[in-house]
Amino acid sequence: MLAAVLQLSSQGMSSTKLYNYIRIAHKSNVKILLLGEYILNPFFKELENVSVSMINEQAEYQIKVLKELSLQYDLTIVAPIIIVKKQKIYKTIAKFAPYSTSYYEQQILINYPHWNEEKFFDNKMKPLHSPLVFKVAGMKFAIMSGFELHFDEIWGQIANKNIDCVLLPSVSTFDSYDRWKNLILSRSFTHNCYILRANRIGEYQDEDFTWKFYGDSLLASPNGEILEHLGNREELMIVNLEHSEVLGAKRTWGFKESIKKRILEQ
Numbered sequence: 001m002l003a004a005v006l007q008l009s010s011q012g013m014s015s016t017k018l019y020n021y022i023r024i025a026h027k028s029n030v031k032i033l034l035l036g037e038y039i040l041n042p043f044f045k046e047l048e049n050v051s052v053s054m055i056n057e058q059a060e061y062q063i064k065v066l067k068e069l070s071l072q073y074d075l076t077i078v079a080p081i082i083i084v085k086k087q088k089i090y091k092t093i094a095k096f097a098p099y100s101t102s103y104y105e106q107q108i109l110i111n112y113p114h115w116n117e118e119k120f121f122d123n124k125m126k127p128l129h130s131p132l133v134f135k136v137a138g139m140k141f142a143i144m145s146g147f148e149l150h151f152d153e154i155w156g157q158i159a160n161k162n163i164d165c166v167l168l169p170s171v172s173t174f175d176s177y178d179r180w181k182n183l184i185l186s187r188s189f190t191h192n193c194y195i196l197r198a199n200r201i202g203e204y205q206d207e208d209f210t211w212k213f214y215g216d217s218l219l220a221s222p223n224g225e226i227l228e229h230l231g232n233r234e235e236l237m238i239v240n241l242e243h244s245e246v247l248g249a250k251r252t253w254g255f256k257e258s259i260k261k262r263i264l265e266q
Contacts, residue, residue, distance in 0.1 A: 001137040003165070004030045005217045005237045007230050008039050009202030013058060015065045021236050026073040028238055031137045035079040036200035036217070037146060037171035043204045043211070044117055044171075047082065047089075056084035063094070063101070070096040076136050078143060080169045088122035093143050093169060095132060104132035106145045108154065130157040139164045139243055146170025146197075149183060155191065159256075164246045165194035172199050173211045181216070181226075189224025192249040192256075194241055196220075201232055222249035 004025045011017060025033055040062045041047060047055065059081060070077050077096040082089060083103070091109060095102045107128055111118035118125075131154065132143045142163045148154045149168060158166075166187075172180050180197075188195040197218050204211040218229035219239045228239050250256060 001032075001139055001241050002028060002030045003032045003034070003196060003239055003241055004028075005034050005036075005196060005198040005219075005230070005239075006039075007036065007198065007201055007215050007217045007233075007235050007237065009200060009213070009234070010038055010042055011040060012042065013061060015062075017234075018065065018069065022069050022073055022075065022077075024236060025238070026075060030075065030238060032076040032078065032141070032167075034167050034196055034198045035077070035169060036198040037080045037169045039200055040079055041082045044115065044120070045204055045206065045211070048120060052084055052087055052089060055082055055089060059083045063096075066094070066096045067101060071098045074098055078167050078169070080145070082121075089120070090123055091117060091121045091145075093132070093145060095134060095143065097134075102132060102134070104143050106148065107131075108145075108148050108151055110147050128153050128157060130161070133158065133161055133163065139241055141165050141167055143167050146172065146199075149187060155187065159191070163191070163193050164243055165196055165241055166191075168195055168197040170197055170199045171213060172216075173213050177214055177216060181218070184218065184220050185224045185226065188220035188222060189253075190255065192222040192253060193246055194219060194222060196239065196241075201234060222246045223252075 006021050066077050080093045091106045093104045105123055109117040140163050142158045144166050184195050199215055199217050200213045201215045202213050215230055215232040219227045221227050230237050
């Protein structure tokens with residue numbers, strides 16, 4: 001099946017580019033489209049100075065647009081979006097299918113002094129559970145935020161769900177280019193699944209320095225290899241995902257079977 005990543009900067013209330021690229025994806029027979037973090041909303045540091053009512057207005061507009069586009073073009077769209085419920089702000093990843101919408105509330109948020117999403121957002125801190133899992137065109141997907149990629153405990157929640165592809169929206173910046181690439185390839189290899197990563201582009205100017213979002217959206221194979229990747233410009237990347245490649249990698253390396261045998265012997 002064909003999937004796609006749309007590598008963009010923050011679009012705010014504008015939907016022109018989304019319309020144009022989604023039409024292109026539809027004509028190419030793409031079944032699922034992934035957006036990076038802070039594409040539909042301003043970057044986190046900017047959100048700190050935006051009113052709750054404005055965040056809610058923007059979310060309602062973007063949700064309406066994406067529901068319409070998903071239905072019109074028979075396309076599943078996975079997009080991080082900031083939503084408001086009872087005057088509280090939540091960081092989520094939405095899955096817009098033609099006839100349904102689901103939300104995954106990010107479980108582990110960045111909590112560093114210079115970038116503290118955990119303090120700003122109202123996402124509940126509770127025992128970890130499985131990320132959102134769903135099927136499209138016979139392939140099984142899981143949604144995971146970029147930051148959650150780091151945690152073994154999150155991966156443990158989907159270890160036995162036979163995932164074909166992890167969808168990974170991110171907002172990577174600074175000098176993390178090589179570290180992110182190595183981590184993605186390591187996870188895709190040890191779990192023998194595709195990882196489709198969408199990273200945003202553009203800049204945010206702080207008082208002290210510039211936050212540069214470098215793109216490098218990519219597809220990692222179940223054998224831990226880069227199959228496709230983008231540079232640092234606005235672009236649509238269309239990739240092919242094969243269930244047979246996932247099964248072949250699992251048979252070749254046998255990681256899951258090695259663990260399964262030991263569990264059965266206990």
